[in-house]
Amino acid sequence: MRIPCPHCGARDAQEFTYLGDANPKRPDGMEATEAAMFDYVYQRDNPAGRFRELWYHGAGCHAWLVVTRDTKTHAIEAAEPAKPTKAGAAA
Amino acid sequence: MSDAATKSDAAMKPGWTPRSAWAGILSEGSFGAKGPAGVTATAREGLGIASLIVAEGGDAALAKAMKARFGLALPSTPQAAISAGRALVWAGPGQWLFIAGDRGGFADDLQALSGLAAIADQSDGRAVLTLSGDKIRAALAKGCMIDLHPSAFSVGSSALTSIAHIGVHLWRAEDGPNGAVFEFMVARSMAGSFWSWFSASAAEFGCQVTIPRACRVGRG
Numbered sequence: 584m585r586i587p588c589p590h591c592g593a594r595d596a597q598e599f600t601y602l603g604d605a606n607p608k609r610p611d612g613m614e615a616t617e618a619a620m621f622d623y624v625y626q627r628d629n630p631a632g633r634f635r636e637l638w639y640h641g642a643g644c645h646a647w648l649v650v651t652r653d654t655k656t657h658a659i660e661a662a663e664p665a666k667p668t669k670a671g672a673a674a
Numbered sequence: 675m676s677d678a679a680t681k682s683d684a685a686m687k688p689g690w691t692p693r694s695a696w697a698g699i700l701s702e703g704s705f706g707a708k709g710p711a712g713v714t715a716t717a718r719e720g721l722g723i724a725s726l727i728v729a730e731g732g733d734a735a736l737a738k739a740m741k742a743r744f745g746l747a748l749p750s751t752p753q754a755a756i757s758a759g760r761a762l763v764w765a766g767p768g769q770w771l772f773i774a775g776d777r778g779g780f781a782d783d784l785q786a787l788s789g790l791a792a793i794a795d796q797s798d799g800r801a802v803l804t805l806s807g808d809k810i811r812a813a814l815a816k817g818c819m820i821d822l823h824p825s826a827f828s829v830g831s832s833a834l835t836s837i838a839h840i841g842v843h844l845w846r847a848e849d850g851p852n853g854a855v856f857e858f859m860v861a862r863s864m865a866g867s868f869w870s871w872f873s874a875s876a877a878e879f880g881c882q883v884t885i886p887r888a889c890r891v892g893r894g
């Protein structure tokens with residue numbers, strides 16, 4: 584599988600480290616209920632199909648990416664820098 | 675304190691001799707296939723190397739200083755800006771390597787850039803080889819996943835990648851007498867491992883190794 588890094592170009596997956604779901608957003612710890620915090624920390628969807636996930640280009644540009652991938656086909660629809668959206672920044 | 679005691683203290687001080695990153699790894703001369711060398715490898719020594727990292731939005735100020743002081747355009751894509759004696763190589767978003775051909779005045783260069791980026795001197799932490807020759811692309815293709823064909827990797831292109839599980843920073847310099855010229859940089863502690871891979875890959879083409887005079891200091 585090759586991931587089209589927006590900084591480096593298409594690179595083999597071995598240059599990247601996988602983190603997981605890019606969607607969870609950390610709730611405000613002072614306000615959130617215990618259940619909301621539990622959901623954030625432990626509960627993960629495992630969709631068959633389109634999935635937004637975090638990958639780290641450790642052997643390349645050292646940037647975190649949000650990769651939109653079909654988990655059934657490995658077809659990658661988009662790979663964007665994670666930083667501007669802060670997507671999953673606290674995951 | 676007696677004179678004798680002072681003398682014996684001095685005698686016990688360890689001698690600190692600068693040692694090339696390639697010392698004990700490279701041997702000058704040829705290896706592999708006989709005949710004209712298809713691949714050449716030249717050790718780089720005495721480079722001034724620093725990593726630069728800017729804070730969010732700090733690119734513009736650093737770019738201005740680089741242009742004014744060194745005439746170098748700060749690359750925002752995987753490129754290397756090269757001028758006489760200096761190079762500025764992209765190293766990821768907001769990150770660069772600043773390289774000087776020698777360390778004379780390097781501290782002044784870094785001082786002039788202070789405040790514009792987080793700067794760390796890497797001069798003794800990296801090992802650099804200049805690789806060239808008719809067959810260099812064929813030798814590198816055995817482990818380098820980057821497409822180095824001239825249509826894909828022109829003079830001034832750079833890349834960060836992994837070869838034989840070793841982190842590598844590479845860029846293409848101006849062509850030389852043996853065609854395309856690639857600079858390969860690895861962490862100093864990985865120099866032996868990188869050479870183990872490269873020498874095995876280059877042997878079938880015949881490889882000429884050059885160690886510049888200044889680089890021979892502290893060999894062995």
Ligand SMILES: [Zn+2]
Nearest residue numbers: 588591643644
């Ligand atoms: Zn990258």
